[in-house]
Amino acid sequence: MPRRVKWGVIGSGGIARRRTIPEGIAAASNAVLAAVFDVDTEANRAVAAEFGGTAATSVADLLRTDVDAVYIATPAHLHYEQMLASAHAGKHILCEKPLGMTVAEAEQMAEAARAAGVQFGAGFMMRFHSRHQAARKLINQGRLGKLVYGRAQLSCWYPPIPGAWRQDLALGGGGSLIDMGGHCVDLLEMFFGPVGRVSCFTRNLVQGYPGEDSAVALLEFLSGALGTVDTFFCITDRGSRNALELHGSLGSILAEGTIGQGSSGKMTAILAQHDSGYDAGQAREGPGGIDISPEPVNMYRAEIEAFSQAVLEGRPPEVDATAGLRSQRVLTACYESARTGRAVEVL
Ligand SMILES: NC(=O)c1ccc[n+]([C@@H]2O[C@H](COP(=O)([O-])OP(=O)(O)OC[C@H]3O[C@@H](n4cnc5c(N)ncnc54)[C@H](O)[C@@H]3O)[C@@H](O)[C@H]2O)c1
Numbered sequence: 001m002p003r004r005v006k007w008g009v010i011g012s013g014g015i016a017r018r019r020t021i022p023e024g025i026a027a028a029s030n031a032v033l034a035a036v037f038d039v040d041t042e043a044n045r046a047v048a049a050e051f052g053g054t055a056a057t058s059v060a061d062l063l064r065t066d067v068d069a070v071y072i073a074t075p076a077h078l079h080y081e082q083m084l085a086s087a088h089a090g091k092h093i094l095c096e097k098p099l100g101m102t103v104a105e106a107e108q109m110a111e112a113a114r115a116a117g118v119q120f121g122a123g124f125m126m127r128f129h130s131r132h133q134a135a136r137k138l139i140n141q142g143r144l145g146k147l148v149y150g151r152a153q154l155s156c157w158y159p160p161i162p163g164a165w166r167q168d169l170a171l172g173g174g175g176s177l178i179d180m181g182g183h184c185v186d187l188l189e190m191f192f193g194p195v196g197r198v199s200c201f202t203r204n205l206v207q208g209y210p211g212e213d214s215a216v217a218l219l220e221f222l223s224g225a226l227g228t229v230d231t232f233f234c235i236t237d238r239g240s241r242n243a244l245e246l247h248g249s250l251g252s253i254l255a256e257g258t259i260g261q262g263s264s265g266k267m268t269a270i271l272a273q274h275d276s277g278y279d280a281g282q283a284r285e286g287p288g289g290i291d292i293s294p295e296p297v298n299m300y301r302a303e304i305e306a307f308s309q310a311v312l313e314g315r316p317p318e319v320d321a322t323a324g325l326r327s328q329r330v331l332t333a334c335y336e337s338a339r340t341g342r343a344v345e346v347l
Contacts, residue, residue, distance in 0.1 A: 004032045005308040008067035008091070010059055010082050011074030012036035013043035015096070019261060020071060024300035026051050030308040037062040063089035069311055071304075072096060073123075075165040076173050080105045087112040087120070092311050094303075096123040097182040098331070099324040101173045103347075106328045110321040121307050121317040122324030124186045128302035130294040131258045131267040132187065135246060138292075139191055143271050144248025150192050150219075150227040152184035154259050155240035158233035160209050167209040175211025176231040177202060177334060182327045183259065184229040188219065189326055191246055196222040199343045200334035206234035217334045253292070263299060267292040 007025050009016045016036075025033045037056040038044035048055035056062035059082055063070070069092040072082050080100045086093045093113065099122060100106040113120035126132065138144065155176070158166070165171035166179055177200075189195060197220040202212035213234040219227035232240070242265075244255040250272050257265030270289040303319070310317035333344040 003312060004030050005069050005092075005311050006034035006067045007031055007304075008035040008037070008053075008056070008062045008065060008070045009033070009047075010037050010062060010070060010072050010086075011078070012047040013038040013040045014073055016071065016073040017043065017047050020073060020300050020304070021047065021051050023298050024304035025071070027298065027301045028304040028308060030312060031304050034067045035062045035065045059085055063091065068092060069094065069119075069307065075171050076178070077101055077165070077171045080109060083109045083120075084112050087116040087118055090116060090118060092119040092307075094121045094123060094307050094317075095324065097324060098173060098178055098328050099321065100328065103325070103328050103332050106321075106325050110325060113321060119307070119310055119315075119317055120321040121310075121319055122186075122321060122327070123303070124183060124319050124323055124327070125299040125303040126183050126187055126259060127190055127319055128297060128299045128306070129258050129263065129265075130297040131255060131265060131292055132190070132244075133297075134292050134294045135253045135255070135267065135269075136191060138253065138269060138271075139246065139248075143251060143269070144246065144253065145250030147192055147221075147223060147225045147246070147248045149225060149245070149247040150188045151230070151243060151245040152188050152227070152259060153230045153240065153243045154180040154184050155230065155232035155235040155242070156180075157236050158207065158213070160207055167207075167211060169210045172211060174331075174335065175202070175204075175209070175213055175215070176233040177212060177215035177217070177229075178331055180231040181215065181217065181229050181331055181334070184231065185219075185327045185330045186323055187244070187259065188227050188229065189323075189330075192221045192223065192225050192227060194222050194326065195219045195227070195330045195346050197343055197345050198330060198333045198337050200337040202335070202338040212338075215334070215338070217337075219330070254289075255292075261299075263296040
């Protein structure tokens with residue numbers, strides 16, 4: 001039997017229990033759950049009982065076990081210390097976004113992984129969505145022509161909840177933008193390449209907690225193409241279609257519901273072979289476009305299998321710390337722009 005990567009999970013009771021353990025680690029062909037830790041000991045024991053592995057009593061206890069890799073899925077402000085401890089213990093690390101609370105933290109985390117000789121990945125599982133991969137292929141084949149504009153939207157209804165770490169700036173680092181915008185930025189960079197400059201507005205329009213509940217960022221890619229990311233905590237779940245739009249001079253890819261935690265959604269490509277000429281009527285009707293519907297892939301399983309394979313082969317994972325750092329730099333520039341009212345270069 002091929003070797004399986006032994007996984008430890010820090011913060012087993014949240015997204016780890018909802019998605020990444022059942023759909024990812026437990027389902028992956030090259031992974032096995034070996035140990036879990038959560039400060040919620042009851043939840044931790046329940047996860048260990050349901051999915052196997054040791055219920056560790058502390059981060060240090062978990063790191064003393066022979067796990068090969070650690071998945072960090074705790075509130076954002078804890079990632080830095082838990083990642084550094086994991087790297088010092090010689091464990092490979094897949095860390096949820098944002099990597100750190102600041103770019104400096106994320107850089108130190110990447111440096112710690114390098115120094116320890118361990119692999120370090122960022123939890124951008126949405127890259128693995130089969131429709132996103134299909135879109136990427138069309139773009140790489142040049143089917144959209146010159147890329148001009150991309151939009152990624154991720155919004156939900158998130159009312160005030162006492163004790164919620166995402167609603168406390170010191171624990172979450174921001175509001176809707178830091179929480180959901182990282183995925184949007186990462187996806188647009190996967191399609192369009194690096195962002196060079198941003199302009200951003202954030203607002204507290206409805207919810208009344210300190211972090212923003214509304215954010216719109218305008219991105220300028222190094223290629224010259226433009227993009228927008230919109231993330232709201234005050235749009236109804238049914239009202240937010242989580243749109244993804246990728247436009248080029250020869251065609252467009254339009255998707256709804258592919259951004260998010262599910263493997264579904266729909267995507268259409270409207271492709272021309274060449275510039276179709278000017279139409280003063282600007283007809284919107286016509287052949288309906290191509291339905292992009294490859295076989296669905298569970299993103300959590302794909303993410304864990306890809307990271308585990310990288311560990312088994314002793315090479316960096318496809319979605320490595322660079323992606324996490326990039327997205328953190330872009331979001332930091334967005335907050336700076338929102339604060340100063342100026343366009344900000346992404347350093
Ligand atoms: N990839 C995705 O689909 C996805 C979805 C949601 C959240 N996230 C990310 O996952 C991380 C966690 O978010 P969440 O929604 O699961 O939050 P959550 O609050 O639902 O769960 C966090 C878990 O961490 C535990 N915890 C808190 N302090 C701890 C500590 N010191 N040591 C160990 N465990 C501790 C909590 O008890 C809880 O079980 C965040 O970085 C978030 O951005 C990713």
